[in-house]
Amino acid sequence: LGMANMVIDRFGGEIPMTVEELVQLPGVGRKTANVITSVVDKQPNMAVDTHVFRVSARIGLTVGAKNPLQTELQLIKFIPKDLVYIFHHWLILHGRYICVARNPKCGECGLRPVCKYYQTVVSKAAKSA
Template identity: 55%
Template sequence: IKSVTFPNNKARHLIRAARVLTEEFGGEMPTDIDNLMKLPGVGRKTANVMLAVVWNKAAMAVDTHVFRVSNRLGLTNNSKTPLETEKTLVKYIPEELLSTAHHWLILHGRYVCKARRPDCLDCRLRDYCKSYKV
């Protein structure tokens, strides 16, 4: 994992997570958020990614893009925390679309609604966006 960011830290987490998995979970990966978050290095966002991507469960992982884009668009109402954003999105986005919507929001935030300079003029969501100003 040398090529990823913070490889030493992540390697330490992986070793500790492998220990916890074998000692506390019988070598099986847990499939619920509370137990996933007991694994070293796994926070709520990562646990939700695993639920959505690996087990195809209705979960919304809120990273910096999802958080920012949701607030700008008005999907959330000036949410203050990722957990608040997660709860709002889970409440209003249909269950079967949640994991796909997670990717839509990330990609929109990465390529269009960028943190410093959103490309509002080229944004196809501008007619629906709470933050769009002509």
């Protein structure tokens, strides 16, 4: 009820369409605000969930990012604006089915030639075995 009242009182009954305004609503964080603006308004915003965070770091798309905001800011710098939406979904799907948290399926991954995780962890382990 608090969110509905705020939308009416502060935003004239219209759902705001900027991340800065959306995060003012109770229960809306940056990830949710990025999803809303990306899906509803087609804005090039990158919502960073656990899959996006993990896959970006493993592949080497981000360097030293310690939190979702750092990951978001690094990714947004190089992903073409018109591809942010699909890239976001690709990272999620890749993280759910291939680059899983435990025991990633590197043998099934087509990104091995460019993946920092594969090059530094998996291939070194295979060579020393």
